[in-house]
Amino acid sequence: MTRPLSRLLVTGGCGFIGSAFIRRLFGREDFTGSVVNLDLLTYAGNPANLDGAVDPERYTFVHGDIADAACVSDVMTSHNIDTVVNFAAETHVDRSIHGPGAFLRSNYEGTFVLLQACRESGAHFHQISTDEVFGSLGDDGAFAEGDPFAPNSPYAATKAGADHLVRAWHHTYGVSVTVSHCSNNYGPCQFPEKLIPLMLLNALGGKPLPVYGDGGNVRDWLHVDDHGDAVLAILRGADAGTSWNIGGRCERTNLQVLGALLDAVAEQAPRDRDALESLITFVADRPGHDWRYAVDCSRIEAELGWAPQVEFSEGLKSTVRWYLEHPEWVEGVRSGVYRQWLERNYTQRSE
Numbered sequence: 001m002t003r004p005l006s007r008l009l010v011t012g013g014c015g016f017i018g019s020a021f022i023r024r025l026f027g028r029e030d031f032t033g034s035v036v037n038l039d040l041l042t043y044a045g046n047p048a049n050l051d052g053a054v055d056p057e058r059y060t061f062v063h064g065d066i067a068d069a070a071c072v073s074d075v076m077t078s079h080n081i082d083t084v085v086n087f088a089a090e091t092h093v094d095r096s097i098h099g100p101g102a103f104l105r106s107n108y109e110g111t112f113v114l115l116q117a118c119r120e121s122g123a124h125f126h127q128i129s130t131d132e133v134f135g136s137l138g139d140d141g142a143f144a145e146g147d148p149f150a151p152n153s154p155y156a157a158t159k160a161g162a163d164h165l166v167r168a169w170h171h172t173y174g175v176s177v178t179v180s181h182c183s184n185n186y187g188p189c190q191f192p193e194k195l196i197p198l199m200l201l202n203a204l205g206g207k208p209l210p211v212y213g214d215g216g217n218v219r220d221w222l223h224v225d226d227h228g229d230a231v232l233a234i235l236r237g238a239d240a241g242t243s244w245n246i247g248g249r250c251e252r253t254n255l256q257v258l259g260a261l262l263d264a265v266a267e268q269a270p271r272d273r274d275a276l277e278s279l280i281t282f283v284a285d286r287p288g289h290d291w292r293y294a295v296d297c298s299r300i301e302a303e304l305g306w307a308p309q310v311e312f313s314e315g316l317k318s319t320v321r322w323y324l325e326h327p328e329w330v331e332g333v334r335s336g337v338y339r340q341w342l343e344r345n346y347t348q349r350s351e
């Protein structure tokens with residue numbers, strides 16, 4: 001199986017992982033296709049993530065909502081899209097606890113709209129999902145593809161619901177689909193609400209580092225560039241109707257992640273390591289906080305020849321370096337200047 005990937009619709013391409021995927025695509029000589037990036041530019045979407053990284057001849061930005069059927073249909077038809085990669089989503093568990101409605105619209109209804117459009121046009125659909133759909137593990141074991149879903153947060157429930165739609169649209173309507181379930185990502189351009197960039201920027205600013213519970217919760221960490229390469233391998237080589245786990249083989253407690261991050265900050269910023277340590281503050285736990293996630297990613301390694309390439313401490317160092325070297329990005333995120341940028345540059349759906 002080799003898909004042509006000629007005319008891609010990438011949704012959520014101004015977010016953390018979608019933008020890394022687009023940068024990765026345009027960085028490859030063997031990618032000769034075009035990309036349409038459909039993004040609503042929520043608080044998490046940042047067009048600057050793609051500055052200088054795309055070939056303008058082969059790239060189009062469309063400001064719009066994946067849950068808007070007319071907008072999606074227009075994009076699919078006018079660009080003759082052959083492949084949809086759906087990164088667009090509301091993604092932060094804490095936000096989903098306080099305001100789940102937006103998660104239902106973007107994550108569930110949005111996926112429905114995209115699937116209907118693929119059903120209509122015959123395009124292939126790839127769903128970017130998460131390991132969180134499988135629920136929480138105890139101290140042992142790892143989730144395999146095909147394990148039952150047991151989502152615990154509103155975020156995970158909307159992602160699991162969307163995955164069910166994807167499966168049903170393949171089974172019932174014959175839509176060509178693939179799905180990937182990835183573990184926690186880290187790297188450049190991640191919005192500072194997630195663990196690593198939040199701790200990193202607080203550490204640089206001398207602010208408290210809020211650890212939920214006792215900091216013993218375990219996540220598996222993967223560099224965002226490795227995620228992008230895994231998605232590309234699936235798009236190119238996976239049969240329709242298959243789902244794939246993507247993981248970093250890098251399980252760490254939150255306190256271990258924080259310790260490694262503070263080491264990197266102390267070395268590169270530089271800062272006094274003990275002073276950084278003193279910022280750690282244990283706070284009330286997240287409601288329903290999943291204890292541990294881990295995925296068994298041996299299938300993608302064996303069948304598609306993908307494996308994580310970025311070693312965690314090296315990836316953390318390069319991530320810290322990126323944030324230190326891009327103070328304007330951090331300032332932009334803080335002050336919301338990207339929304340003003342949007343009003344200046346993309347006052348209408350562009351072509």
Ligand code: NAD
Pocket residue numbers: 011012013014015016017018038039040041042043044045046064065066067086087088089090091092105106110128129130131159181182183184185186191
């Ligand atoms: P992000 O929050 O950084 O970016 C999400 C992007 O989607 C933003 O650009 C936002 O503007 C856009 N968006 C949101 N709702 C939209 C809508 N209705 N229509 C169009 N665009 C919309 O998210 P991320 O961390 O880059 O995550 C991308 C995908 O990867 C998500 O589907 C998420 O569930 C999945 N995922 C993330 C992680 C992780 O560690 N961050 C791990 C596994 C899977």
Ligand code: TYD
Pocket residue numbers: 092093094184193194195196198210211212213217218219254286
């Ligand atoms: P997060 O980055 O929100 O990703 P997810 O909840 O999708 O895994 O959180 C990663 C882990 O870090 C999770 O166990 C919650 C914890 N955490 C904190 O301890 N403090 C924080 O301020 C944040 C944002 C997360």
